[in-house]
Amino acid sequence: MSTPLGRPTALITGATAGLGASYAAHLAAAGHDLVIVARDGARLEETAERLRERHGVQVEVLAADLAQREQLAVVAARLGDAARPVDLLVNNAGYGLKQSLAVGQIELLEQHFDVLARAVLVLCNAAAKAMVARGRGRILNVGSIAALLAGGGHYAALKGYVLALTESLAKDLRGSGVSATVVLPGYVHTEFHVRAGMKGASGPSRAWLNADDVVTDSLRDTFAGRLVSVPSPQYRALAALLGVLPRSAVRAAWRLGSRKAPSNARTTSPATSPATSSPAPTARG
Numbered sequence: 001m002s003t004p005l006g007r008p009t010a011l012i013t014g015a016t017a018g019l020g021a022s023y024a025a026h027l028a029a030a031g032h033d034l035v036i037v038a039r040d041g042a043r044l045e046e047t048a049e050r051l052r053e054r055h056g057v058q059v060e061v062l063a064a065d066l067a068q069r070e071q072l073a074v075v076a077a078r079l080g081d082a083a084r085p086v087d088l089l090v091n092n093a094g095y096g097l098k099q100s101l102a103v104g105q106i107e108l109l110e111q112h113f114d115v116l117a118r119a120v121l122v123l124c125n126a127a128a129k130a131m132v133a134r135g136r137g138r139i140l141n142v143g144s145i146a147a148l149l150a151g152g153g154h155y156a157a158l159k160g161y162v163l164a165l166t167e168s169l170a171k172d173l174r175g176s177g178v179s180a181t182v183v184l185p186g187y188v189h190t191e192f193h194v195r196a197g198m199k200g201a202s203g204p205s206r207a208w209l210n211a212d213d214v215v216t217d218s219l220r221d222t223f224a225g226r227l228v229s230v231p232s233p234q235y236r237a238l239a240a241l242l243g244v245l246p247r248s249a250v251r252a253a254w255r256l257g258s259r260k261a262p263s264n265a266r267t268t269s270p271a272t273s274p275a276t277s278s279p280a281p282t283a284r285g
């Protein structure tokens with residue numbers, strides 16, 4: 001269940017920036033050894049060094065592009081290594097993509113699918129197998145409030161998959177001692193929007209959350225064994241609203257909020273930009 005030093009181990013994907021960096025800092029501060037995963041090896045090493053110095057924990061670096069099957073398999077194998085058990089998996093790596101589902105480039109959409117959906121499935125399966133064999137463990141999948149938005153483009157479709165996957169995984173894990181949680185954040189101040197070529201923190205300030213708050217809330221819910229975590233009262237209210245609205249009403253709100261014809265350069269999720277004027281579906285990230 002823990003390292004020879006008696007500490008639990010967490011594996012976090014996308015641990016170099018934004019929410020992932022905050023998960024890494026919080027878990028290290030709470031005494032977890034870490035395995036951190038992202039593509040940029042130099043940034044991973046810097047992150048690892050900082051966390052070792054600050055918190056005195058062991059930090060293993062695993063540079064991997066989760067869109068590449070062989071590299072993903074290495075991360076899955078690390079989760080399955082019985083000699084070095086991982087107690088908590090945080091499936092966090094992800095990004096936004098400005099591609100229309102209708103006329104966008106299929107290679108970019110497939111890559112998006114591989115990172116946001118396929119990698120989550122493969123790593124959940126690898127972690128769950130090892131954790132069930134030990135009779136304990138926790139899995140936290142980072143979804144998005146966009147999962148609740150019918151017609152919210154490829155990003156929303158993939159986050160919808162992450163939500164449904166986690167619900168079914170939790171059912172399969174019942175009684176095993178292993179829990180699965182999905183967190184549905186709204187807009188969070190991270191590198192996400194700039195990387196996706198969107199405007200940064202524009203739009204109403206109350207719509208924006210701090211990464212540390214999202215991480216604190218979702219880790220609390222994860223360790224409590226809750227299935228769904230929606231950080232912040234405003235997004236809990238939105239999630240409740242979207243949960244009771246018929247999907248046809250959500251689709252109608254999208255139609256009001258996006259009047260342009262599809263083009264290659266346009267995002268598949270018009271409201272992925274916080275600057276958009278559509279009311280309910282602006283909660284994106």
Ligand SMILES: NC(=O)c1ccc[n+]([C@@H]2O[C@H](COP(=O)([O-])OP(=O)(O)OC[C@H]3O[C@@H](n4cnc5c(N)ncnc54)[C@H](OP(=O)(O)O)[C@@H]3O)[C@@H](O)[C@H]2O)c1
Pocket residue numbers: 013014015016017018019020037038039040041043064065066067092093094095096115142143144145184185186187188189190191192193195284285
């Ligand atoms: N920010 C928001 O408003 C928001 C809202 C809801 C949900 N989310 C979700 O939160 C998660 C984290 O996003 P963030 O906002 O923290 O974004 P971020 O600041 O851009 O960080 C993304 C992280 O993912 C890693 N990553 C990206 N592509 C990868 C790949 N192919 N293989 C391995 N690692 C990869 C990045 O490192 P490298 O570039 O080095 O690979 C980086 O560490 C995502 O799943 C996102 O969908 C974000």
